[in-house]
Amino acid sequence: MARSARAQEEIRRFLDIGAVQVAELDLDGDEAVLGPGPGSPPVTHGEVFVLVRRHGRPVGTLLGRVPQGADPRVVLAERAKAVLAERAKARQAPEACEPPYASVVVATRERAGQLARALDSLLAQDHPRFEIVVVDNAPVTSETRELIERKYAERVRYVCEPVPGLAVAHNTGLAAARGEVVAFTDDDVVADPRWLTELTAPFAADPGLGCSTGLILPARLTTPAQVLLESHGGFAKGFTPRTYDPARPPGDEPLFPFTAGRFGSGANMAFRTAVLRSVGGFDPATGAGTAARGGDDLYGFVRVLAQGHRLRYTPSALVWHHHRETWRDLETQAYGYGAGLTAYLTAVLVNRPALLPAFLAKLPRGLAHARALTAVRETEGGGAPGDHDTRTHPWPRRLSWLQRRGMVYGPVGYLRARRALRARVQRVQGAR
Numbered sequence: 001m002a003r004s005a006r007a008q009e010e011i012r013r014f015l016d017i018g019a020v021q022v023a024e025l026d027l028d029g030d031e032a033v034l035g036p037g038p039g040s041p042p043v044t045h046g047e048v049f050v051l052v053r054r055h056g057r058p059v060g061t062l063l064g065r066v067p068q069g070a071d072p073r074v075v076l077a078e079r080a081k082a083v084l085a086e087r088a089k090a091r092q093a094p095e096a097c098e099p100p101y102a103s104v105v106v107a108t109r110e111r112a113g114q115l116a117r118a119l120d121s122l123l124a125q126d127h128p129r130f131e132i133v134v135v136d137n138a139p140v141t142s143e144t145r146e147l148i149e150r151k152y153a154e155r156v157r158y159v160c161e162p163v164p165g166l167a168v169a170h171n172t173g174l175a176a177a178r179g180e181v182v183a184f185t186d187d188d189v190v191a192d193p194r195w196l197t198e199l200t201a202p203f204a205a206d207p208g209l210g211c212s213t214g215l216i217l218p219a220r221l222t223t224p225a226q227v228l229l230e231s232h233g234g235f236a237k238g239f240t241p242r243t244y245d246p247a248r249p250p251g252d253e254p255l256f257p258f259t260a261g262r263f264g265s266g267a268n269m270a271f272r273t274a275v276l277r278s279v280g281g282f283d284p285a286t287g288a289g290t291a292a293r294g295g296d297d298l299y300g301f302v303r304v305l306a307q308g309h310r311l312r313y314t315p316s317a318l319v320w321h322h323h324r325e326t327w328r329d330l331e332t333q334a335y336g337y338g339a340g341l342t343a344y345l346t347a348v349l350v351n352r353p354a355l356l357p358a359f360l361a362k363l364p365r366g367l368a369h370a371r372a373l374t375a376v377r378e379t380e381g382g383g384a385p386g387d388h389d390t391r392t393h394p395w396p397r398r399l400s401w402l403q404r405r406g407m408v409y410g411p412v413g414y415l416r417a418r419r420a421l422r423a424r425v426q427r428v429q430g431a432r
Contacts, residue, residue: 049063118188292344340410
């Protein structure tokens with residue numbers, strides 16, 4: 001197929017992707033309680049992406065189709081019981097330990113409407129003792145500060161960080177944090193009421209734990225871009241709890257710990273505060289808002305693991321993420337993922353050169369992994385996201401190409417970001 005014809009076919013496939021409803025279904029004994037996802041309307045006929053819970057705890061996702069005139073609760077409950085019932089019974093038990101005092105850091109920039117939605121969900125957490133710190137990153141207006149002062153002044157601390165960059169903002173939040181554990185999330189999420197408790201309780205159960213991550217699911221699937229992203233896994237890492245221990249590298253992860261994207265994402269992560277401070281926090285030349293484009297969260301994961309601390313993935317710690325909505329957003333995201341991946345690897349080796357021999361030993365497998373990661377991923381038929389190990393829409397060639405192009409750029413972007421950061425810090429300090 002000629003390149004132009006292939007591109008047109010990819011565009012046609014993309015535009016043909018239909019919207020999918022988002023819902024939650026709790027299998028509580030013989031009863032089933034169905035409700036819409038956060039911010040979604042009540043469930044009706046058509047395709048539905050369902051988070052299945054058992055006694056309130058996330059146990060899996062599935063895709064169901066509700067015929068016109070049928071009862072959505074009955075249809076989806078029958079499908080959930082058939083597909084997930086046995087798996088649901090075997091899922092993790094709640095952590096028995098009291099969660100430690102926690103700080104929640106939310107970095108934001110000129111998105112007061114989204115931030116208010118996120119803060120409302122954070123203030124509804126069932127965690128016994130926590131604080132919220134909002135870091136206003138390189139603001140151009142006073143909108144965020146005024147929102148905090150007007151609506152959240154007694155419950156949320158406001159900190160301004162004039163130097164742009166997500167990692168810089170996270171480091172500012174880390175410095176301000178008073179909790180034994182510091183959790184990070186984004187301004188475009190809605191946190192499940194038990195999110196913070198589930199994310200931080202493992203630190204009380206395991207003194208050697210340095211980091212925990214949680215589950216990220218889509219808040220809406222209304223545009224082709226959102227459905228395409230989620231049908232290829234989105235940000236989710238599955239529903240099986242797992243502990244990554246550098247003293248016992250996982251046999252099924254030959255690139256450990258350099259495939260840090262397997263561990264979780266920055267919208268849902270927490271660190272033991274003293275541990276993250278001991279490794280110097282996040283590299284300020286990584287992350288959104290810098291020339292590196294991303295990788296700040298992956299850098300934090302690897303640095304903590306390299307210090308000998310364990311990392312725990314806890315799928316019961318759930319946030320709902322508002323995915324970006326357009327094809328252009330997907331292009332930006334694909335390029336940024338590729339750039340962030342190699343930028344964070346560059347940052348790790350620059351800041352921790354002792355890891356270079358281990359990295360070089362794994363480089364051949366790493367290149368093969370990168371080729372597979374950015375391959376054009378074809379599927380048979382259409383569909384929409386269900387099980388996060390199942391791809392139901394082809395991944396366009398242009399997005400694969402952009403991701404590879406970003407990977408080539410990443411090390412250059414990181415070095416540019418380091419230079420730019422030094423210049424910005426000098427300007428800011430000179431202006432004070």
